[in-house]
Amino acid sequence: MLQCTAVHPLPPPETLLLVAVRQDAAPNGPVSFLSDHMLCEFGEGHDGSHADLLWETGTLSWETGTLPKGVWARWADSGAVEFVPLPWCGAENETGEWCAVLSEHPPGHKWEVTDPTRTAFAADVIANPEKYGLPPRPPGLG
Ligand SMILES: [Zn+2]
Ligand SMILES: [Zn+2]
Numbered sequence: 001m002l003q004c005t006a007v008h009p010l011p012p013p014e015t016l017l018l019v020a021v022r023q024d025a026a027p028n029g030p031v032s033f034l035s036d037h038m039l040c041e042f043g044e045g046h047d048g049s050h051a052d053l054l055w056e057t058g059t060l061s062w063e064t065g066t067l068p069k070g071v072w073a074r075w076a077d078s079g080a081v082e083f084v085p086l087p088w089c090g091a092e093n094e095t096g097e098w099c100a101v102l103s104e105h106p107p108g109h110k111w112e113v114t115d116p117t118r119t120a121f122a123a124d125v126i127a128n129p130e131k132y133g134l135p136p137r138p139p140g141l142g
Contacts, residue, residue, distance in 0.1 A: 001108050003115035004040040006050040008075045016054065019083040025071045027055035034125065034132065038073050039118065041101050043108030049074040049082075051102055057085055072102050 010033055011019075020026045031054070040050035051074045058068045067087055075081040089099035091109050099109040125132050 001043040001045075001113055003113050003118070004042045004044050004046060004050060006040040006075075006077075007037045008050070008052075008073070008079070008081065010036045010038055011073070011081065019054075019071065020057075023071070023083065023085055025057040025069070025085045027071075028057060028059070028068070031055045034121070038075070039115070041110075041113070042106050043113045046106035046108070048106065049076045051075075051105070053100075053102070054083070070102060 016031075038052035038054075041052055042050065051072050054071045054073055056068055057071055058066060060067055069085045069087050071083060071085050073081055073083055084102075086102045086104075089101050089103050089105055089109065091099040093099075093109070093111050097111050099105075099111070101110050101113075125134070126137075130136055
């Protein structure tokens with residue numbers, strides 16, 4: 001199935017900082033966004049709100065039984081946005097690929113949803129890193 005095409009402007013940095021502090025969900029490392037929009041990660045035609053991952057938070061702890069989570073932005077068609085730390089789906093397919101979409105997502109695991117735009121964008125970032133403020137590719141990389 002194709003990916004949902006819903007987009008929503010990325011909230012300003014001040015808002016994201018408040019999310020990290022208020023939800024005790026600080027990013028595990030530096031956070032950078034490739035665009036100033038969030039793209040829904042679900043399969044097209046889903047019910048309910050749209051969602052995009054903002055960053056990963058938390059670490060695996062065998063003592064407490066906690067797992068890393070994603071901080072997700074979920075938005076309704078009305079434009080209302082909420083931020084929720086949720087674990088990943090974690091389902092695994094027969095090739096060992098695991099589903100990197102939030103738990104309780106609508107039908108369509110990550111490997112069942114195709115996003116031609118994101119695929120093309122990723123290919124352009126790899127081919128033209130300078131365009132995105134990244135260091136040039138080392139010579140010799142195909
Ligand atoms: Zn959506
Ligand atoms: Zn899944």
